[in-house]
Amino acid sequence: MDAADLQGQFRLGECLIEPGDSRITGPAGSFVLEPSHFALLGCLASHHGEAVSRFHLRQCAWPEGGGSDQALRAGIRALREALGGSARDRRYIVSVGRDGFALVAHFEMLPPEPAATSVVPLDVLPAAGRRSLGGRLYAFAGELRRRSVLKVTSAYCIGMWLALQVAEIMFESLYMPDWWMTALAILAVLGLPIVAVLAWSYEITPGGIVLDDALSGRIQLPRARRSIAPALVTGVTLMAAVTGYAWWHAIDTQTIQAAESVGLEPSAQSIAVLPFVDMSPDGSAGYLGDGLSEELSSDLAKLPGLRVAARTSAFAFKGNAVDVRTIGSRLGVRYVLEGSVRREAERLRVTAQLIDASTGFHAWTESYDRPWDDLIGIQQEISGAIARKLRAVLTPELEQQLHSAPTDNPRAYDFYLAGLSAMRQSGAFSQLEVAEGQFKRALESDPGFARAQAGLCRVAILKYERTGATEYVHEAEAACRAALDADPTLKETEMALGRLYLASGRHEQAEAVYRSLLRRSPRDAEVRIGLGRALVHSKRTEEAEQSLRAAVVVEPGYWQSYNALGSFLFTAGRSAEAAEAYTRVTELTPGNPTGFNNLGAARLAAGQLAAAAQAFEQSNRIEPSRSAYGNLGTVYYYLGRLNESEAMFSKALELAPEDYQLWFGRADARWYMPQRRDLANEDYRRAAAHAERMLAVNATDAETWAILGYVYGRLDEKDRSLRYLQRALEIGEELPYVNYFAAIAAADRGDREESARLAGRAIELGHSQVLVTADPALKGVPIARLARAAGTNDGPGDAPAR
Secondary structure, rough: HHHHOOOOEEEEOOOOEEHHHHHHEOOOOOEEOHHHHHHHHHHHOOOOOOOOEEHHHHHHHOOOOOHHHHHHHHHHHHHHHHHHHHOOOOOEEOOOOOOOOEEEEOEEEEEOOOOOOOOHHHHHHHHOOOOOHHHHHHHHHHHHHHHHHHHHHHHHHHHHHHHHHHHHHHHHOOOOOOHHHHHHHHHHHHHHHHHHHHHHEEEEEEEEEEEEOOOOOOOOOHHHHHHHHHHHHHHHHHHHHHHHHHHHHHHHHHHHHHHHHHHHOOOOEEEEEEEEEOOOOOOOHHHHHHHHHHHHHHHHOOOOOOEEHHHHHHHOOOHHHHHHHHHHHHHHOOEEEEEEEEEEEEEEEEEEEEEEEEOOOOEEEEEEEEEEEHHHHHHHHHHHHHHHHHHOOHHHHHHHHOOOOOOOOOHHHHHHHHHHHHHHOOOOOHHHHHHHHHHHHHHHHHHOOOHHHHHHHHHHHHHHHHHHOOOHHHHHHHHHHHHHOOOOHHHHHHHHHHHHHHHHHOOHHHHHHHHHHHHHOOHHHHHHHHHHHHHHOOOOOOOOHHHHHHHHHHHHOOOOHHHHHHHHHHOOOOHHHHHHHHHHHHHHHHHHHHHHHHHHHHHHHHHOHHHHHHHHHHHHHHOHHHHHHHHHHHHHHHOHHHHHHHHHHHHHHHOOOOOOOHHHHHHHHOOOOOHHHHHHHHHHHHHHHHHHHHHHHHHOOOOHHHHHHHHHHHHHHHHHHHHHHHHHHHOOOHHHHHHHHHHHHHHHHHHHHHHHHHHHHHHOOOOHHHHHHHHHHHOOOHHHHHOHHOOOOOOOOOOOOO
């Protein structure tokens, strides 16, 4: 549309625009605009529905070059106030990206005003000139026929009925889950009002799909109704989407509850292998009991039709005097295998007993008294006996697998089991180094021992995840490559490789690894968790949530399934749901510090500072960790207890000196203590150095880009700060925490308006308003007013620490 076409009167939404008088008349009153401001409106109207750059708008309003960004912003504010009654009203003019605006209200040119004629009010027309109720209904039915509403909706109903009939047959033969049929039925019902509204409002013509003008004359669609037809269609669509989401969420909740109830009546082909108790006189064979249990779990998991509880969940009961029936209920299994090992000199005695968790009675028991180097043989005999007792399918190929030894060297196997035991310890970092040493000794005894090589790969990845030290990524790559060369089919290697790809930002490769594993192990919760995490990083959130919820269904007693689901919900800003999942973790494993730490993070994100502190303190009581210390430091920061915050971050740094988030967390606390401002700058520099190394490994981490942008701003590197923040927003504009740090950086620069906008965006995406308003960095920024305008409240947050 050319600007010359806008000389006559036109409408924008509820407002009348009179170009001759530069006047806007609407619900907010009548306004006469400055020439430059009216020129802005004309420029936007001539590009109605399109983004117009700031540069082009300045040229239109100030062709002589006198316009500035500040003048442009003032003009946009004036137009918004005249059109909507508020300078923050976004119904007429919206911001597009960081460099443009668009006019989005309904636009309608008005015909020239006709000569004045006498108008007879409707209420004084003779009664004969009006239609009776029956006549109006008859006319309405005719309009429905003319617009083909009945024909279209009837065709839709018949089509969906046929689709549901076909789906009912096909889904069953394809082994689709029951909820697929329910979802299809929901979509069919929600689609009906949308189809009816579309059929009434639009028609298909040779020129394309256009708004029906009701030219038949039977029921003339008034102009105001035509103007709201697109909005009506959009409203019905949004209503259907919201209803569908609520319905879908109810289905997911029922699925989880059904999965948990399955744990009360488990299948007869389900088992959990508990750690074997060390009965040796000197207590030195604990690693043998743990290792034997883990290897037995791996062997039994190969049997088709037999569901084996996750090793991590089973090991949570180690050392706890819990009734076997309670264990079976929590893990969702019918049978529990427990036992003991006793090693004296060169002799080894192993006792194993299979218990029916539904009754508490023994179903099978056996003792083995052999030389210590026959541990592999004992393991194979136990696996075979359990398979026969549970009537698992034991084909010749599977029997051969159960009787194939991972190594012929008993000493190498002994070192390997010791390494597994050390790697499983979640306490001091030194245990990972012990595990690494044991795996290396195993490889010295048997250089072709693939599982020991895979163990080295897993240790290197755990080191990287705990410390953030990038050199461990290179170690992991080398170890995984060697493990693949030794045995490309080993599941442990592929799982470690998937974690490595995730840690280094190679999400497509990680997805490929987990999908390959899923085809072979569809009931493996760890595989589904890994796939879900890969899909999250690829921003396919619906598929990711589906995979993570499937992990809960296939392994309802596995705490990691709930933990992974909670992490997903937490990152998505759904902290109330995340807290429910984390609470389930603490119920399944009450001695697990991770569950309480994550529960505290969800409560912190929701702004529940006191409850969050209690959860973090409980986590530290069970086992001190850098994560719980760091999160406590964050809580104290928001509470204004800066000295205690500094102390907590210092304790965390003693455990993980290369974690950049801990360095910048302590720097934040010191920044607001004038006597420690120099120390804060030193911490910011260390944080930046470590974060840069993280980006060298994974350049897709938007949060790290945002933190660096914020940190460089405080180090007075303004240009670098802006570049990093721009990059963070490019790849993570939908992440609450990215917008939050960008808001702090803007506040540090003195740009209060931009800071308020970004802070409001963070709250809108799910970050806690309690935390945003408690942050001293955002003091004086009108966040609460912006949040109310956006229609938000104290919602869930996104991350456990600043």
